[in-house]
Amino acid sequence: MMLLNARSKILFLCVTAVLISACQTGSDEIIEDSTAIDGVEQSQLEGSEVSTDTSGTAADLTVLEDGSDNSAIAFDDEAQSKADSPQVMLDKADSDIANRVIYFQYDSAKISEDSLSTIEAHGNFIASNKNVSARLEGHSDERGSREYNIALGDRRAQSVRRVLLFQGASSDQLETISYGEERPVMTSHTDDSWSKNRRVELVYEVN
Amino acid sequence: MNKLVKILILLPLLMFGFSSLNAALTIEITEGTEGALPIAVVPFDTSKVASKLSADIAQIVSNDLNRSGVLTVLSRKSLPAKPHYSSQVEYPAWRTAEQDYLVIGRVLEKTPGQYEIQFQLLDVLKQKQIIGYSLQSSKRKLRASAHKISDLIYERITGVRGAFNTRIAYIRAQQNKGRKYVLQVADTDGFNTQTVLESDEPLMSPSWSPDGQSLAYVSFENRRPEIFIQHLTTAKRIKISGFKGVNSAPSWSPNGDFLALVLSKDGDPDIYLMHIETKRLTRLTRHRGIDTEPVWSSNGQSIIFTSDRGGSPQIYEVSAKGGKPRRITFEGRYNAAPSVSPDGKYIALVYGSEGQYKIAQLERDTGNLIMLTNSSLDESPSFSPNGKMVLYASTRGDNSVLYAVSVDGRGKHKLSDQSGDIREPAWGPYNLKQ
Numbered sequence A: 001m002m003l004l005n006a007r008s009k010i011l012f013l014c015v016t017a018v019l020i021s022a023c024q025t026g027s028d029e030i031i032e033d034s035t036a037i038d039g040v041e042q043s044q045l046e047g048s049e050v051s052t053d054t055s056g057t058a059a060d061l062t063v064l065e066d067g068s069d070n071s072a073i074a075f076d077d078e079a080q081s082k083a084d085s086p087q088v089m090l091d092k093a094d095s096d097i098a099n100r101v102i103y104f105q106y107d108s109a110k111i112s113e114d115s116l117s118t119i120e121a122h123g124n125f126i127a128s129n130k131n132v133s134a135r136l137e138g139h140s141d142e143r144g145s146r147e148y149n150i151a152l153g154d155r156r157a158q159s160v161r162r163v164l165l166f167q168g169a170s171s172d173q174l175e176t177i178s179y180g181e182e183r184p185v186m187t188s189h190t191d192d193s194w195s196k197n198r199r200v201e202l203v204y205e206v207n
Numbered sequence B: 001m002n003k004l005v006k007i008l009i010l011l012p013l014l015m016f017g018f019s020s021l022n023a024a025l026t027i028e029i030t031e032g033t034e035g036a037l038p039i040a041v042v043p044f045d046t047s048k049v050a051s052k053l054s055a056d057i058a059q060i061v062s063n064d065l066n067r068s069g070v071l072t073v074l075s076r077k078s079l080p081a082k083p084h085y086s087s088q089v090e091y092p093a094w095r096t097a098e099q100d101y102l103v104i105g106r107v108l109e110k111t112p113g114q115y116e117i118q119f120q121l122l123d124v125l126k127q128k129q130i131i132g133y134s135l136q137s138s139k140r141k142l143r144a145s146a147h148k149i150s151d152l153i154y155e156r157i158t159g160v161r162g163a164f165n166t167r168i169a170y171i172r173a174q175q176n177k178g179r180k181y182v183l184q185v186a187d188t189d190g191f192n193t194q195t196v197l198e199s200d201e202p203l204m205s206p207s208w209s210p211d212g213q214s215l216a217y218v219s220f221e222n223r224r225p226e227i228f229i230q231h232l233t234t235a236k237r238i239k240i241s242g243f244k245g246v247n248s249a250p251s252w253s254p255n256g257d258f259l260a261l262v263l264s265k266d267g268d269p270d271i272y273l274m275h276i277e278t279k280r281l282t283r284l285t286r287h288r289g290i291d292t293e294p295v296w297s298s299n300g301q302s303i304i305f306t307s308d309r310g311g312s313p314q315i316y317e318v319s320a321k322g323g324k325p326r327r328i329t330f331e332g333r334y335n336a337a338p339s340v341s342p343d344g345k346y347i348a349l350v351y352g353s354e355g356q357y358k359i360a361q362l363e364r365d366t367g368n369l370i371m372l373t374n375s376s377l378d379e380s381p382s383f384s385p386n387g388k389m390v391l392y393a394s395t396r397g398d399n400s401v402l403y404a405v406s407v408d409g410r411g412k413h414k415l416s417d418q419s420g421d422i423r424e425p426a427w428g429p430y431n432l433k434q
Helices: A002-034 A039-068 A072-080 A088-093 A113-128 A144-166 A192-199 B001-023 B057-067 B091-096 B138-157
Strands: A102-104 A132-139 A174-182 A199-206 B027-031 B037-041 B072-073 B101-111 B114-123 B128-138 B169-175 B180-187 B194-199 B203-208 B213-220 B226-231 B237-241 B245-251 B258-263 B269-274 B282-283 B291-296 B302-307 B314-319 B334-340 B346-353 B358-363 B370-371 B380-381 B389-396 B399-406 B412-416 B420-427
Touching: A072 B101, A088 A199, A102 A113, A113 A132, A113 A144, A113 B399, A132 A144, A144 A199, A144 B203, A144 B245, A144 B258, A144 B291, A144 B334, A174 B282, A199 B269, B001 B245, B027 B057, B037 B057, B037 B138, B057 B101, B057 B138, B101 B138, B101 B258, B114 B138, B128 B138, B138 B180, B169 B203, B180 B203, B194 B213, B203 B245, B203 B420, B226 B245, B226 B258, B237 B245, B237 B258, B258 B291, B269 B291, B269 B302, B291 B334, B302 B334, B314 B334, B334 B358, B334 B380, B346 B380, B358 B380, B389 B420
Parallel strands: A132 A174, B037 B072, B037 B101, B245 B291, B380 B420, B399 B420
Antiparallel strands: A102 A199, A132 A199, B027 B412, B101 B114, B114 B128, B169 B180, B169 B420, B180 B194, B203 B213, B213 B226, B226 B237, B245 B258, B258 B269, B269 B282, B291 B302, B302 B314, B334 B346, B346 B358, B358 B370, B380 B389, B389 B399, B399 B412
């Protein structure tokens, strides 16, 4: 029994690893695309490819576990029933969705390699909790023109939104808003405070 | 329902009612007036006025003329005499004081609170009158009358229409006592401030209607950006744009019929034109990337805007009927926030280079870019209606203040507010009601 359980765990981990790596390559493409000029490509990526990918892997997972042992399913069910409510998960200080701020480079809406896993964790969380919604608040530093910064904040929020959608969040769970440079978290005129002000904040609501 | 409507109408009226309590902005001339023409302004005779006047006309005129950078006013202490009528003027004394021009005047009280202001501009060298006018005024209009006198003097001496008797709009952001954003208008000398709207959420991007009666602006009062139009005297306001995503950067067309604005409802921020009466939208740009900050060319035929389609923000121009945008700035990595001069020959903009953001002026004919400022965090340039000054916001220390710089670089003055940041200035049009 113990042995079987361990085996199914390994299987589960392998599948998850495959799933994550698949997602990462996919979202890399999306981020590349956000700088491209063609709008058509992007909407294709956002729609069909992503959803078939994930559902395909999910189906594989069920088949594998079905075939190996019944207790594997029991394990999954057990984990599911033990799963915390969305609010509890949001309140956890050490979870992978505890970080709700994504930072950006100057005059850029490109998501960094480091931020990607954080956003993906949020995407998974939103995708598996249909009763949560997130407000993506885009911000910029104070330099340059105010209206351009509103547009820049909007682009940043849209970049995050694309990854969340890719992870399976649905568009009616997400709202984007840009505050530009109107709401800095730090007010000194230094590189350090500017880098902290160039951000997207995820603000959750559990419905 | 009716009650709610009444309250909604009343609310802005109430805010408007408090406006007279607002303190004036502090004004300070920060850069010299080298080569400016010397002029003396003698305090006006008020001996025939029953109660003390609420405004010192000659002082207001002096301050106006000093701010222009074109004229330099002799200090009161140095006045060799204080004549009120041309018959009292002894010209040699003024020539000794090295003055080119002399302004004298008097205030008469027609009926209580109703005044007639007479003034004369005299040529010291030719020893004769250049102009003389009589203006009807009232207690409430004294400051406006003084600015009108400044306009007449300035125009006569420079040949350019004066813009002293106009108004400016700006956003005041309170830092203490919690977050507070205030949309205000004031005279060009910082007096007569009037609160248009107060909010706990950001207010942005005021744009004047060409008749100077209304403002379009962005308000986040519903926790998302929306564009409103508000009449300044009736305080009546309407929400003109509240689409999903960005609603921002409104700009009124010269004929008053359209607003250019930025919406992201169809994807990325793009420029649209809205017919104000019907709210019908026309999409003007279609591009992956940022298109924003539309302003109208002076003839209303084209829209000038900021776009990062070339990789970094630059200024582009597109016909108001649509078509392919044409890039018009090529110098530097960052050019944004265009303001078009009234004659259409210049574009003031934010020029960013090596981490410094300055105000520059692009000469359209030659493509030359001339720096107007030399600081590091300047933004939001706005031309005066006579094209001679550019008003902009600048961050100095912890505060954002307004500066007005003359386009020939000869004069510069600062407008500040002790109680917070002031920014996003928009210089209003000539007052058409006069």
